Amino acid sequence: MRPVGILGGTFDPIHFGHLRLAEELAQQLDLAEVRFIPSGRPWHRDAPGATPEQRLEMVRLAIAGNPRFHLDGREASSGAPGYTVETLAKLRQELGAAQPLCLLLGADAFLGLATWHHWRELFKLAHIAVAQRPGFPLQAAQMGDELRAEAESRMSSDPRDLQATPCGKVLACPIPPLDISATSIRSAVKAGKSPRYLLPDAVVDYIQTHHLYR
Ligand SMILES: Nc1ncnc2c1ncn2[C@@H]1O[C@H](COP(=O)(O)OP(=O)(O)OP(=O)(O)O)[C@@H](O)[C@H]1O
Ligand SMILES: O=C(O)c1ccc[n+]([C@@H]2O[C@H](COP(=O)([O-])O)[C@@H](O)[C@H]2O)c1
Numbered sequence: 001m002r003p004v005g006i007l008g009g010t011f012d013p014i015h016f017g018h019l020r021l022a023e024e025l026a027q028q029l030d031l032a033e034v035r036f037i038p039s040g041r042p043w044h045r046d047a048p049g050a051t052p053e054q055r056l057e058m059v060r061l062a063i064a065g066n067p068r069f070h071l072d073g074r075e076a077s078s079g080a081p082g083y084t085v086e087t088l089a090k091l092r093q094e095l096g097a098a099q100p101l102c103l104l105l106g107a108d109a110f111l112g113l114a115t116w117h118h119w120r121e122l123f124k125l126a127h128i129a130v131a132q133r134p135g136f137p138l139q140a141a142q143m144g145d146e147l148r149a150e151a152e153s154r155m156s157s158d159p160r161d162l163q164a165t166p167c168g169k170v171l172a173c174p175i176p177p178l179d180i181s182a183t184s185i186r187s188a189v190k191a192g193k194s195p196r197y198l199l200p201d202a203v204v205d206y207i208q209t210h211h212l213y214r
Contacts, residue, residue: 006091013206014182039075074090103126111143123168127168138172190214
């Protein structure tokens with residue numbers, strides 16, 4: 001069964017680093033779909049510059065017209081901290097025990113995985129595909145001992161493994177490096193510089209119209 005990909009993020013704002021990651025992994029892993037799940041009030045970082053509703057709308061604009069990309073507003077519309085393990089548990093309930101789920105992460109997010117709420121449970125709910133990201137080398141030496149042990153025991157190099165089981169594998173995926181971050185986009189806007197060509201025009205327009213990140 002083709003896996004369902006899940007891309008969570010603050011998306012403050014969504015940019016081409018996110019979109020290219022989703023497109024690359026959708027192709028490499030033959031994903032049935034990619035669900036974009038903007039976070040609500042993330043517990044692990046400062047409050048976003050845009051509201052959950054604005055970040056949802058920017059994702060909606062960015063993925064419009066791609067039949068494989070879907071917006072899932074469950075975290076953004078909830079006042080809860082939005083732990084990924086809880087979101088995955090709900091998706092698992094909705095989609096059934098046999099459906100392969102695959103959490104899509106950039107390398108920076110994966111390297112911090114051992115700080116996540118009940119992180120070991122994640123592997124019982126989904127596979128994890130890790131995309132390369134400039135500045136965050138995906139080497140064992142960069143991982144803490146616990147994450148390294150878990151990753152090494154689960155590592156696969158064959159995307160077909162993700163179709164054969166519903167969860168539990170870790171796959172590292174090379175993607176064209178795009179050194180784009182939401183932080184650098186917010187800084188550019190604040191400094192009065194144009195962020196154009198780092199993110200979709202529709203999102204640039206939305207940021208301007210709503211005076212975000214000034
Ligand atoms: N340029 C990129 N290349 C690869 N992965 C990325 C890139 N940008 C974001 N990601 C991944 O997308 C997911 C959501 O990222 P997030 O919304 O925090 O974006 P960000 O650009 O890292 O934001 P910020 O600068 O505000 O921390 C994470 O798994 C992150 O690793
Ligand atoms: O569940 C957690 O404890 C947890 C801790 C850190 C990050 N996450 C999730 O990881 C995704 C990427 O986070 P971020 O900060 O890079 O936008 C997003 O969906 C977060 O909800 C989840």
